[in-house]
Amino acid sequence: MEIQIGRGKAARRAYGIDEIALVPGPRTLDPSLTDTRWRLGGIEREIPIIASAMDGVVDVQMAVGLSKLGAMGVLNLEGIQTRYEDPNPILDEIASVGKEEFVILMQRLYAEPIKPELIEQRIREIKAQGGIAAVSATPAGAVKYGPVVARAEADLFFVQATVVSTAHLSPESITPLDLAHFCQEMPIPVVLGNCVTYEVALNLMKAGAAGVLVGIGPGAACTSRGVLGVGVPQATAIADCAAAREDYHYETGNYVPIIADGGLITGGDICKCIACGADGVMIGSPFARAQEAPGRGYHWGMATPSPVLPRGTRIRVGTTGTLKQILRGPAQLDDGTHNLLGALQTSMGTLGAKNIKEMQQVEVVIAPSLLTEGKVYQKAQQLGMGK
Numbered sequence: 001m002e003i004q005i006g007r008g009k010a011a012r013r014a015y016g017i018d019e020i021a022l023v024p025g026p027r028t029l030d031p032s033l034t035d036t037r038w039r040l041g042g043i044e045r046e047i048p049i050i051a052s053a054m055d056g057v058v059d060v061q062m063a064v065g066l067s068k069l070g071a072m073g074v075l076n077l078e079g080i081q082t083r084y085e086d087p088n089p090i091l092d093e094i095a096s097v098g099k100e101e102f103v104i105l106m107q108r109l110y111a112e113p114i115k116p117e118l119i120e121q122r123i124r125e126i127k128a129q130g131g132i133a134a135v136s137a138t139p140a141g142a143v144k145y146g147p148v149v150a151r152a153e154a155d156l157f158f159v160q161a162t163v164v165s166t167a168h169l170s171p172e173s174i175t176p177l178d179l180a181h182f183c184q185e186m187p188i189p190v191v192l193g194n195c196v197t198y199e200v201a202l203n204l205m206k207a208g209a210a211g212v213l214v215g216i217g218p219g220a221a222c223t224s225r226g227v228l229g230v231g232v233p234q235a236t237a238i239a240d241c242a243a244a245r246e247d248y249h250y251e252t253g254n255y256v257p258i259i260a261d262g263g264l265i266t267g268g269d270i271c272k273c274i275a276c277g278a279d280g281v282m283i284g285s286p287f288a289r290a291q292e293a294p295g296r297g298y299h300w301g302m303a304t305p306s307p308v309l310p311r312g313t314r315i316r317v318g319t320t321g322t323l324k325q326i327l328r329g330p331a332q333l334d335d336g337t338h339n340l341l342g343a344l345q346t347s348m349g350t351l352g353a354k355n356i357k358e359m360q361q362v363e364v365v366i367a368p369s370l371l372t373e374g375k376v377y378q379k380a381q382q383l384g385m386g387k
Contacts, residue, residue, distance in 0.1 A: 016218075016233035017272050019261065021367035024351055031349035036341065038279050038356055040257050041156050041189025041210040043132060045280075046070035047327065047341050048356060050259065052284035053136035053158060054302055055079040056094075056295025059087065060122055064131035065137075065292055065323050070341075073287070074134045074158050075122060077149070078141050080294075082119050083112040087294070092170070095296035102314050110305035116148045123152035136160050139177040150187050151178075152341065158191045160213060160302075164204070183208030194261055196232035201241035201258070204246045204362065211257045213282065214241045217261025217280075234263055235276050236366075242277025242360070266336030267343020274344075275351075276357045285315070286337055290323040334384050 002010040038048040051058050051066055051073035058066075058073040059081055066073040080087045080094075090109055097105050119135075126133040135236060137145055137159035149157055159182070183190045192204045193213020204212050216231045232240075243256050249255045257279035264270055264283045273281050288299035300314040321332055329339030353359040372379070378386030 011067065012120045014233045014236035017235050017269050018236050018371055019233075019238065019366060019368050020272055020276070021370045022272060022275050022347070022351055023363035023365055025362065027352035029352055029354065030347050031342070031345040034342055034345045034348040035355040038257065040259075040280065041191065043072075043155060045072060048274070048280035048344075049327070049340060050074060050134070050282040051287045052261070052282050053079075053160065053272045054284050054288070054290050054299065055091075056299045057284050057293060058287075059294040060125045060129075062287070062290070062292055062294065062323070063126045063133070064129040066287075066327070067126075067131040067329050069324060071327060072132045072134055072156075074136045074156075074282075075126070077122075077135050077137045078114055079144055079302075080109070081122055082114050083110070085118065091294055091296060094300075095298050099314070104271035106300070106305035106314075107307050111270060111307070114145075116145060117180075119145055119148045119213065120152040123149065123154045127153070127155075134155070134158065139164065142182060143177050146182065146186060151292050152187055154365050156189055156191060156210070157186060158193070158213070160193055164192055164194060164200075169204075179204070179209075180207040183210075191259070193259070195241065198240045198244045201244040202248055205244065205254075205256045209256055211279075212241060212245070212257055213259050214238050214278070215260060215262035215282075221296040234260060234273065238273055238278050245277070251364070267347070268336055268342045270340060270360075271344055271347040272364075274356060275362050275364055277360050279360075280357060285317050286326060286340065287323070289317045289337070290326050291319055291321065292323045293319075335387050 002012060005011050033357055035045055035047055036048060047070040049071045053074035053076040055076055058075050063073040063075055080090050084090050095317035103196050121206045133154040134156040135154050138161050139159055142159045159168050191211040192209040194216050195201050196214060196216050203211050214237050215234055218234050238260050245256055245258050258277060259280050259282050260273035260278040261282040265286060270281050276371055285299045287293060288295045297316050297319045299317045321338055325332060325338050327340055331338030351362045353362055378384045
């Protein structure tokens with residue numbers, strides 16, 4: 001239903017994850033009976049959670065650790081890991097600088113050229129330790145480094161930008177990335193994003209995407225919505241893009257997973273994304289809080305070091321537990337940020353969903369008071385959901 005903003009301008013109401021709730025159906029089941037497995041690019045994982053390609057979240061060891069725990073992490077090929085042979089002193093510097101000097105420091109550190117030999121080295125380091133080598137680059141980076149990624153035999157290639165579309169206009173001096181040609185020529189599956197609309201998601205699928213990332217601006221460290229005013233709240237964005245997936249599957253028989261990317265902090269957030277139609281999620285800040293994370297308790301956006309228009313900031317997330325505790329438990333916190341798999345399994349059991357496909361079909365209601373109703377003491381004492 002359209003809403004009139006003013007004469008000549010109508011709008012559609014969109015909903016965020018915090019504005020919805022999941023409704024239990026007529027049956028329940030024991031969480032141990034739920035099946036959370038999913039597939040992306042021919043790779044099956046027990047846990048439908050991907051760690052974001054951010055320098056404070058994923059390095060070689062995190063990628064390996066996530067793989068061994070049943071999930072996966074994506075390495076940023078245009079970040080610290082591929083600019084410096086030893087990233088540790090650089091990460092120490094990022095964690096130690098004051099907030100006033102942060103952006104200028106980041107712009108200087110990220111001015112160091114990307115080294116193709118380090119791209120190949122990092123991929124081979126992940127694979128040598130039994131990890132899934134999933135890597136990410138911008139469309140411009142994909143043009144430059146696609147052959148290197150293919151030569152190193154990465155498992156998945158994520159082509160990511162704030163907004164990716166198949167209809168990109170560039171100056172005459174710049175040849176834009178032909179996404180369909182790139183997907184066809186790459187010897188490994190290519191995941192494309194980010195988008196928030198039915199039309200763009202459908203076009204990315206037609207271009208050959210092995211998966212589509214959904215989300216513009218909701219990330220904990222992202223400031224794109226403030227800087228650019230661009231974005232669609234996640235619940236609506238996921239539902240719209242999932243509808244494109246279903247139509248594309250009906251027309252072609254090819255099922256392309258939808259991955260909700262950004263702004264997800266708790267197990268409940270993950271459950272609601274899947275209920276809106278996502279097959280999996282990509283999260284950053286919850287993993288940045290792991291003891292093994294490279295960010296030293298900090299988290300920053302991929303566009304933070306932009307030399308022209310930074311669209312991210314550094315946030316202090318702290319360190320709350322090990323990667324295993326955050327992903328599989330046992331939880332040491334009561335706010336939904338530990339044992340994300342257990343939260344998903346328990347929610348699915350409560351809703352009577354045996355697998356991800358059934359979880360996508362559960363009833364959703366608009367519930368703006370979901371996180372505040374009856375929580376006055378938690379809020380006042382900053383406990384549980386009131387933190």
